[in-house]
Amino acid sequence: MKQLVISLTLLLLTYVGLVQSPTINPDTDRSTAQIFSADLNNDPVFAKVVSNQIYYPSKPAARAVYGRYYVGFTVDNVGHIQQVSVLYPKMSVSVSRQYGFENSILAGLGRMPPLNPRLAGSYVLPVAFCFTHFGEGPNPIVPTNQLPQAYSLGSRILLSEVKVFAESPSNTRALNGFPPSRQIGQ
Secondary structure, three states: OHHHHHHHHHHHHHHHOOEOOOEEEOOOOEEEOOEOOOOHHHOHHHHHHHHHHOOOOHHHHHOOEEEEEEEEEEEOOOOOEEEEEEEEOOOOHHHHHHHOHHHHHHHHHHOOOOOOHHHOEEEEEEEEEEEEOOOOOOOOEOOOOOOOOOOOOOOOEEOOOEEEEEEOOOOHHHHOOOOOOEEOOO
16 A cells, blocks of 8 residues: 555656656665756746846945856755855955855845745856946956866756846046956956
8 A cells, every 4th residue: 555655646746747757676676756856047937036136236336346156055845045155256254245246146045035846956056247347348247257167066956147237337537537347256
């Protein structure tokens, strides 16, 4: 009876899409299932909401500072974002406070509404703070720093990058004395 309940449960979960098709282990004659994690990249709600929750802090915008961060987090079985941490670049507490990029990311992900539980899993989200310095050109400057090759994602899924934008003043008078752009986190 227990085996029948397990088999029916796996069949139902397979039909709903929460697990991949069960397989039989020939050594034990027991069925096993692998948990399926839907791709968070394909969730239009996540992409839209996360880009509205993370803002460009005013201090780095006033100093023409830009950069890219890689943030790790998990989505639990009820859809809550948990265990949010900046993976790269690692900066001192004083530098982190000075610019506020990390705080913006952590606070933004903390404000996210619950996601679809089917998205449960571990993820890495690249966040690019892009800056348009009108004294240097009309286009946004996209950070060039990347996650080092030696960094192992482990079982985490690398998501598509979220871009957050800020710009310098556009008139010549306000640009006079505005600092040149510079990237942090290289």
